[in-house]
Amino acid sequence: MSLTLSVDGARWRSHLLTTVAANPGIVPVAKGNGYGLGVGRLARRAQWLDDHEAETGTPVDVLAVGTYSEIDAAASRFSGDLLVLTPWRPFGPATGLDPSVAKRVIHTVSRLADVTALLEHDPAARYVLEQLTSMRRHGMNRRDLQEAARLIQDERLRPPVGFAIHLPLNSASHLSEATRLINHAVASGLDVRTVYVSHLTSSELDRLRSTYPDFTIRPRIGTDLWLGDRGALKVTATVLDVH
16 A cells, blocks of 8 residues: 655745755755655755845755756756756766756766866856765765865866855765765865755854865755654554564
8 A cells, every 4th residue: 555645834945944044055855756745846945045034045057956957846946956866977967967957066076087077068158066975985085085176176167156065865964975075075176166065964064164264165965954843744544464
């Protein structure tokens, strides 16, 4: 039997507004099955949140999606920029974007070779440089970052719009790791002062902002935004047998 998810709309929307207001520069994340709600529905709700900037005090001008295949579902429902979390590669749907949508996309670059490849493919492409974290999934280490900076400066390539830090999801604090990685970004020599970061608490984000007042810290938030108030969600099903 299927499960039915019921959402207390008023309570859920109130939680969304409160979460956005508490996280300046927030980048909502809509990926996969959209946390059970669908990427398209979350994209439409992200647009609604941006329309309520006067109430929250912060715009929602960027929405993060998981893959390039999820762009279409989001692009028609959200008018801002689309940050793709999966790293760009010189093949597949990443290279076949509709021109009208491509200008709204912010790519993630996690390999030195892809800096040149992306900008050869699209000289106007916007991108963030992904740093390697303790997740050890993908990203550039300190040496890679410095080499990317040298390449960008020597070849006069379009610089990144920011750095990306995807930290592990667990109960331990990652503030020291985030601090170390931002120091690596500074040491690279790139004149870039925006960091997109995942999985830090509100207090950790406040500490980063006070430590790096010349940086814009943009938290990418999915679960705590869409599913953070579990009381607004109710799942029911018909039980056929109990053994």
